[in-house]
Amino acid sequence: MERKNIIVTGATSGIGLALIHRLQDAGYYPILTGRNPRKVADLSHEIGIPGYQLDVSCEDQIQKTVTQIKADHGPVWGLINNAGIWLEGEFVKHSTKDIQAVIETNTLGTMLMTHAVLPNMVSMGCGAILNVVSTGALYTRKMISVYAASKWAIRGFTGCLEVEYAPKGVRVMGFYPGKVNSNMYETAGIDRNLDVAMTPEQAADMVIAMLKDEGMVWSHVSGRSIQDYV
Numbered sequence: 001m002e003r004k005n006i007i008v009t010g011a012t013s014g015i016g017l018a019l020i021h022r023l024q025d026a027g028y029y030p031i032l033t034g035r036n037p038r039k040v041a042d043l044s045h046e047i048g049i050p051g052y053q054l055d056v057s058c059e060d061q062i063q064k065t066v067t068q069i070k071a072d073h074g075p076v077w078g079l080i081n082n083a084g085i086w087l088e089g090e091f092v093k094h095s096t097k098d099i100q101a102v103i104e105t106n107t108l109g110t111m112l113m114t115h116a117v118l119p120n121m122v123s124m125g126c127g128a129i130l131n132v133v134s135t136g137a138l139y140t141r142k143m144i145s146v147y148a149a150s151k152w153a154i155r156g157f158t159g160c161l162e163v164e165y166a167p168k169g170v171r172v173m174g175f176y177p178g179k180v181n182s183n184m185y186e187t188a189g190i191d192r193n194l195d196v197a198m199t200p201e202q203a204a205d206m207v208i209a210m211l212k213d214e215g216m217v218w219s220h221v222s223g224r225s226i227q228d229y230v
């Protein structure tokens, strides 16, 4: 496929925004999406690439926006399910609204976005879907039950789709970063020391390496600062 359009969800900051730049540098055609229309419009204008408002927790918006992107730019070769939110604290103290928001964004959002683009990829016999998961999906610890659950579900989802769709030419991959120095914790009202975290650019570089190596289906890749082991 000549023109590789790649939709990035949650691309208005952190890993998603770093990815937009790295994808462009690597010769792909990134399509920036995000829940905040003002941020999407400003960034899309500033970078000079297409941008669409897309809240992944809203099924109607997913259907409408993916259809519009295909009409405007042709087939979608890649999808990076990056949009995500953090929730930390004792389980019983979370509001049910917060629990729902995490699952609707991190888990259902990833599944429904995948559902919207995958049929086309299968009919083309090529494509890549990369889910930004987390090391939180590889272990369990206190105070992150809902976030961990949202990502453990995606770890299972990714692994199953990996074997289901690789024979049809579509690579479904999971990227499992540890701490990344982004807005995620601050947005959730959590004060986190990120001195030992990866940068969003380092995370984006790993994703690009996974995407580019089309002979491989990468999974369970992570990076962690050496200082975090001291």
Ligand SMILES: NC(=O)c1ccc[n+]([C@@H]2O[C@H](COP(=O)([O-])OP(=O)(O)OC[C@H]3O[C@@H](n4cnc5c(N)ncnc54)[C@H](OP(=O)(O)O)[C@@H]3O)[C@@H](O)[C@H]2O)c1
Binding pocket: 009, 010, 011, 012, 013, 014, 015, 016, 033, 034, 035, 036, 039, 054, 055, 056, 057, 081, 082, 083, 084, 085, 086, 105, 109, 132, 133, 134, 135, 176, 177, 178, 179, 180, 181, 182, 183, 184, 185, 187, 200
């Ligand atoms: N930071 C870490 O330590 C870490 C570690 C492992 C995995 N991850 C994962 O990495 C991914 C990216 O996070 P980040 O660290 O780059 O954090 P970030 O800077 O907060 O970026 C998250 C992005 O997702 C967007 N978003 C949130 N809810 C959305 C929704 N319903 N629909 C569409 N977009 C939505 C945010 O939009 P706004 O700009 O409007 O807020 C933001 O652009 C997430 O899936 C996260 O779980 C992060």
